Amino acid sequence: MLVAEQTAAALGAAGMLALAISWLYRRRNTVRIAQLGWLLVGFYFFTQAWTYLEHDDLILTVMCALTLPLSAFAAWLEGTSEGEGSQAIVWARGTVAFAGGPYMLVSYVPYLSVLAIWFVASQSAWFLGFATGQNIEIGTTWVNDPSGRTSWEAWDGNRWFATDFTGDYAFQSELILADGSLIGINFVLACTAIQSMVLFIGAISVLELSWKKRVRALLLIVPLIHLLNVFRNAGLIWMHMTYTQWDLWGMSVFEFGHTYVARAVSLFAMFLMALIMFEMLPTMHRHIMTLTSPNRGRTRD
16 A cells, blocks of 8 residues: 555545535636546545455456546646536546545445445345245354454444455455355455446436436436346356356356456446436436547647
8 A cells, every 4th residue: 555544545535525526616616626636536546456456356456556647637637628528527527526425435434334235235145045945144244454353243443434454355244044054255345336336326416417317317227236236146146156166267156257257247237328328318428428539629729
């Protein structure tokens, strides 16, 4: 880590707040506030690359490492774009603020993290049990902090804000069979698909459209992401329980499915949902095309 986790979290929160303020007061000249926000947010996510590197997640490591140069580029666009380019970058600052802010809140408030894990784990277990006829339940939820691994019930840490954790993930909920035997898979916050949901929530909620259109789009996309994620989780658990001897390059069927297959399918599903959103909300499509266009609208000389 470049800086302590607490420092990185504080800088990230400050950056999200700056972007939120600059979006809320977008009718005024808040470009400098937005530029500061972009740089702080980019630095925060850049520091997370080390965390994913420790988890041997190359894809997320690279994506986090790219956030700093991309955020610096966004800060540059804030000061140079005009016309449609200016509207697009303002939409982008609102998207990041109102997607990243809630995600950070869930990540650093243990109560919210564990609640999200329980919510998705229980539904994934129910769906798998319904499909296979087995009774699958949530077992112990473990906490990894500097004092060691302990159960959620016995943990005496701060449940309203915490950043100091060790191990692969801060909170892990076990899945068990009716006889109490472990399945061998733990649910973590990344299994909840909250990242995908808050991204769409942020991108849709800050569009300059009527609230009815935005609510209609959110009611379509958020439950759909949740249902697809529950199906994905259940499928991975089923494969883990069924193909116990499967091996490819030293990876189990769960490791291969989780790291490569499920991620590829998820990205493809996100792409399809984005196409649906572009049809329903052409303004979002126009903003994205403007930001990725070589011209990016009109620019100052």
